[in-house]
Amino acid sequence: MSELDDWSDDNTPDMGEASEYDPPRDGLAALIARLAHVERTLAGITRGWSPLRQAGITVTEDGMTIDSSLTVDGDLMSTGDAAFGGTLQVTGDAVFSGDLAVPNGSISNEALQNPIEEGAIGYSTSNFAVTTTATAVATRTMNIPDGFTKASVMVIVSIGAWNQSASSGYLLGRATIDGSSGGAVQTGVGAGGYESVTASAIRTLEDLTPGGQITVQATCWATTNFGASTTNSVNIDAIAIFRR
Known part of the structure; x- marks a missing residue:
């Protein structure tokens, strides 16, 4: 069974929402039902039911890890360090207010404005x-x-x-x-x-x-x-x- 199978109709966690056919829940029974719902939800997240986890996103005390693609349609601002281990493609303008340090030979002569x-x-x-x-x-x-x-x-x-x-x-x-x-x-x-x-x-x-x-x-x-x-x-x- 894949992680996505956990979201099938037979395995979807009970969200605890009452329908018009459910008997009224009140008092201790309602509290127990709600706690059971929370317990099942947490168990599902642990086993991979979380939509973020399904998208390759995990969160730990050290930060967030994205193992899939990230698309940002708005502004993206980083006030700390940013490291890219792969190719960074910029289709618009890039403005650097500080120094830009690149390895020798990393910018081809043809890419210069005045080669x-x-x-x-x-x-x-x-x-x-x-x-x-x-x-x-x-x-x-x-x-x-x-x-x-x-x-x-x-x-x-x-x-x-x-x-x-x-x-x-x-x-x-x-x-x-x-x-x-x-x-x-x-x-x-x-x-x-x-x-x-x-x-x-x-x-x-x-x-x-x-x-x-x-x-x-x-x-x-x-x-x-x-x-x-x-x-x-x-x-x-x-x-x-x-x-x-």
Whole structure:
């Protein structure tokens, strides 16, 4: 017999209610009948007749335990601690007046209002000519992540070259981001000498095409034709923070 069977017509506790066919109850007989009704009701609750118990709700001195679902159609206020061992789904707004502490990595990047992605480039090459015409001696591209249309990009370039001409001159270099160049940096190089320059650029780009590319370059030139050398070298480092 299940606990629900205890509520069948044959087992329903006598509630002690008189009907129009019951003989009048008064005096000691009525009192005994009422006490018997209370005793049967308490016994039924102990054996599981309670509707709360049938719903998986038990009450002890330590509090209330609900082993089934709980639906609250009105306001729910807790002035003490609340612990959830399973999934808590909130379909409306949630307001926290205090600190919210969550484990590292528990909130995905996609769930943030302003998620970010990162990109980086490190590249070196050598063996190029340095002429009096500004020339990109290193060019690299960085992929734009899907769903992102903005980026903050920083590029640092270092260029070293031999002056193989018979006269002194200046070596100049600059960094470029998507066609927008930073300021040129120069240094004097004596005839037959070697020097290097380091330049940088920082740009904030908007209206980018997701899945497209950002181009960064290192450009150099000289006031005299330094010529080509296998030891002429360039290094380009770039980092980008992509935003939506």
